[in-house]
């Protein structure tokens with residue numbers, strides 16, 4: 001799932017949640033048996049707190065902060081539970097978890113080339129596969145005047161961020177090639 005789809009889905013659930021709260025507020029009001037204006041106001045206060053929690057979650061998602069988004073939706077879930085129906089927040093949390101584990105974000109393996117892993121993490125679309133020759137095979141290949149072909153020549157293929165691929169190609173042009 002793409003982030004835009006996730007944002008759309010959570011926005012839809014925010015509206016669904018607001019509809020649920022509007023109904024809950026009405027039935028807590030003086031027109032209904034056992035209801036009162038005070039109860040109605042209480043529900044409306046929870047409703048607006050809950051709406052804001054969704055808003056916080058959406059903003060966090062736009063900034064790529066999944067943990068903060070989950071935290072805000074957990075708040076929305078406990079508020080909705082108080083109102084009697086947490087189904088919208090539960091669905092939003094499930095969608096977020098699915099997005100999180102869906103492999104939409106991958107790491108960068110440039111550490112296998114540099115010996116020092118980098119912290120990059122992002123969508124797979126922003127990564128490329130590069131092939132490089134590990135240090136231990138370079139002397140032999142240089143002496144033979146021919147590096148042979150992957151994978152029998154000992155070369156490794158790794159998925160790295162586009163920036164790291166550029167960095168590798170720039171600093172190690174002889175032994176690094178882009179595969180895709």
Ligand SMILES: [Zn+2]
Pocket residue numbers: 108109110111118119120160161164
């Ligand atoms: Zn990297």
